Every structure is written in C-alpha cells, then in structure tokens.
Amino acid sequence: MSELRPDRLAAQLAAEPLRPAYLVAGPEALVVLEAADAIRAAAREQGIGDREVFDIEGRDPDWDSLSAAFNAPGLFATRRVVEVRMPTGKPGKEGAEVFTEFAANPPPDVVLLVTCADWSRQHGGKWSEALGRIGHQVIAWPIKPHELPDWIERRLRARGLRADRDAVQALAERVEGNLLAAAQEIDKLALLADGNTIDLARMQALVSDSARYDVFRLVDAAMNGEGAQVSRMLHGLRSEGEAVPALLGMVCMELQRAAALSRVQARGGNLNAEFKAQRIWDSKQAAYTRALQRHDAARWERFAAEAGRVDRIAKGRPRWGQDPMDAWIALERVLLAVANPKAMRLLG
Incomplete structure (x- = not known):
C-alpha cells in the first residue's frame, strides 16, 4: 500500500506520470481540497482534459453508473479523470467490490480520484488497500x-x-x-x-482580531452543525463591536443559496449543476450537502425568512405584534436552528 503525505504529493506528481488511482481523504478539508486540486492540475498538464464526477451519498448510491463509466471510452480524450466524491469514506459492500474490481484491472484510459471527508484507521479495508497498491493514498490526518x-x-x-x-x-x-x-x-x-x-x-x-470570528467562518459553523462554535463566534463578534446588519448580507445570501439548493434537491434535480450556478466552491459543497440532509426545503425557506426578520429587528422595525427582540439573540437562534434541528423550537 502506498500512503503519501499530503506535503509530498506535489513532488511525487512532478516526478512521475499519473498513477491509475488516488484516494484523498481526511478531516482536514483544506488539505483534501488542495491535494485533489493538485491531482486535477497534474492531469491537465499531462493532457487529460476529460473529467466525470460521481457523488456517492444517500441510501441508494448508483454504483452501476460508476462501474459503467470505468468501461466507457472517453468522448474527447484518450485518458480521463473519474472523480468519486464519497464524504462518508464508506462504500459499503457493493461499492467496495466496484473499487476492488477496478484495481484488479484498471482501465488504461482512466485515472480514478476518490475523495472522502470522513476518515480514520477503521475506514480502510481491502478496497482502499487495493487502490493504494495501484496508486497512492493521501490521508489528511488532523493537524495537532x-x-x-x-x-x-x-x-x-x-x-x-x-x-x-x-x-x-x-x-x-x-x-x-x-x-x-x-x-x-x-x-x-x-x-x-x-x-x-x-x-x-x-x-x-x-x-486583524476579527480573523477568529469572521462572518464566513460563522456561516460555515452553522452549515457544519457546530452550534457551540456559532454561539462562541457571535459573542466574539459582538464583543468586538460588530453590528448585526454588517453580518446579515452574507448570512442572508448563504441561507438563500441553501434554500435554492434544497428546492433543486426536493424535485430530484442536478445538485452539482446548482452548486455551479450558485458559485459554491468545491471546499464548501460537503458542508452544504450535510446541511441539506438536516432540513427539508420548507425549513430552508423559513430560515431565509427569519434572516429577513432579524434584519428588521436590527433596524428597529419589527413586524406589528412581534416583541422587539435583541437582534443578536434573534440571529443566534436562526443559526443555531440551521446547525441543529433540535434548536428549531427557539424560532417559536
């Protein structure tokens, strides 16, 4: 098995042609993203322009389509990258067989790139060892x-x-x-x-001190289900003198994006295409996907509406009959509900 440290990947890619398979996994999302980007860049430099992406999530992943893709000739290039995004790192029995069969006889025109968000020593198995024998495992272990x-x-x-x-x-x-x-x-x-x-x-x-508590990380914490971190960041922002209206532009935009994604998901549409339409980076897509699993489309619409309510409170214009709640508390309740369905009761 060939396990390669992430900081050694660039040198390895520069020193040899692409191998048939790469498994890039681990909880450090930035390291996983940059390692996968490096492999994609190496593929382009070696004239591999065709790329297919498969998202393996949910209860009924389409392993048949992935298996068929391994054996289908590329349309515009002699070689192609087949990318499998598998956040859980667990392919199950059927998926493990697909990967093992690929490794036993890798198609000459395919470079397989498997990325996983969750990974531990227990995640590995015969399928990952098989991929490692024909390629590299790049594991982004947590930085201590x-x-x-x-x-x-x-x-x-x-x-x-x-x-x-x-x-x-x-x-x-x-x-x-x-x-x-x-x-x-x-x-x-x-x-x-x-x-x-x-x-x-x-x-x-x-x-700047606000690096700890910027609004981008605040929204990321909510999407990732980190309620305690949401509260901590909001309290930090408040203590630093930030104003709620200064945060709401980004918060409202992200909640509206999630609502749009949830509508596409509810009607069985192409979520990958919507990610591109909403200009959501690859590094953030896993967080959005997990967040969409926590709430249905109706809830995301409500979150977007609640953000509008927070804006009215912050500007001193609550709706008739509503208590003039502190805007910071109102914002915290919305984001806690995004992070944890149990917090929906805070919205009344």
Missing part, C-alpha cells in the same frame, strides 16, 4: 495543536514569506486550529507584507 506552527511556517515559505517563531505562534493561536482561516490570513499577508521578516508586532498589526 503542536504541529500547527510548523504547518503555518511551511505555508508562509511557500508564499515567499518569512516570520519569526513568535509571530508564527501568534497566528497559530489566532486561527485556533482552523487551517482554512490560517490559509486565508497567509494569503492576506502575502499581499500586505513588505518583504522583510514578519515579527510579532508586525504580525499583530497585519492580522
């Missing part, structure tokens, strides 16, 4: 707190930045283990840094 400063330092170097250890530690403490937040801050540093080594004072000046 003591490992985060080194991860940040490597990423800074990759962006052409230098920072002393105190500055790196300050950034690690600020992002609280969230790799996506760390990556966003480092990208911002690349734009703002002056080429000199960043010391502690400069890091504190360049990275």
